[in-house]
Amino acid sequence: MVVRALSGDARGTIGDIAGRRSIILGRRFSSENERRWVLAEELGHFALNHQLVESSDPRAPAIGLREDRRIIYEREAKTFAAELLMPLPDVRRRWFNAFRERFGPDHEASREELIRRLAEEFAVTTAAIRIRLEELRLIPRK
Numbered sequence: 437m438v439v440r441a442l443s444g445d446a447r448g449t450i451g452d453i454a455g456r457r458s459i460i461l462g463r464r465f466s467s468e469n470e471r472r473w474v475l476a477e478e479l480g481h482f483a484l485n486h487q488l489v490e491s492s493d494p495r496a497p498a499i500g501l502r503e504d505r506r507i508i509y510e511r512e513a514k515t516f517a518a519e520l521l522m523p524l525p526d527v528r529r530r531w532f533n534a535f536r537e538r539f540g541p542d543h544e545a546s547r548e549e550l551i552r553r554l555a556e557e558f559a560v561t562t563a564a565i566r567i568r569l570e571e572l573r574l575i576p577r578k
Contacts, residue, residue, distance in 0.1 A: 437458065437459045437460075437461060437475070438453050438458055438459070438460050438461070439460075439461050439462075439463055440460055440461075440462070440463070441462065441463055442460065442462040442463075446462060447461070447462045447464075447465065447470075447474045448460065448461045448462060448474040448475065448477065448478040449478065450478060450481050450482055450486070457482065459475065459478040459479065459482055460478075461474060461475060461478070462474075467561065468559075469555070469559050469560050469561050469564075470561055472521065472559060472560065473517060473521065473560055473561060473564055476516070476517035476520050476521050477513045477514060477516070477517040478513070479516070479517070479520070480512065480513035480514070480515075480516030480517050480520070481509065481513045483516065484509075484512055484513065484516065486509045486512070486513065518564070518567075518568050518571070521558060521559070521560050521564070522558050522560060522564070522565065522568045524572065526558075527554070527558075527565075527568055527569070527572060527574075528572065528574070530554060530557060531550070531554065531569065531574050534550045534553060534554065535550065547575065551565055551566055551569065551575075554569075566578075
């Protein structure tokens with residue numbers, strides 16, 4: 437993995453460094469958890485052998501596949517990252533344990549508090565765990 441300044445709002449990418457396919461992360465992240473997510477997503481692109489795709493930015497040079505392929509690659513990489521950082525069985529178990537505690541005699545935690553707690557436990561952003569819980573249909577979609 438290499439850390440470099442990336443153009444635009446890019447947080448990570450795959451590229452060739454000294455002739456080797458490498459994960460390149462940007463320098464600016466809002467938190468360590470966001471950095472972990474981007475690294476896991478880029479690892480997904482790497483592990484799934486995704487190729488460079490054409491940018492949706494009309495000023496950028498065309499370098500490969502069309503935008504529809506980019507959408508598929510991004511979905512696959514996000515799924516990889518979610519399963520790596522928040523494995524389905526662990527998320528379900530921890531959600532139901534936290535949910536039971538919520539209604540215990542000493543607690544009346546809000547759903548948002550439970551989401552924040554799980555984000556901390558999995559070391560991901562609250563947005564990432566919220567999406568994971570929505571995808572698993574443990575909470576309703578916003």
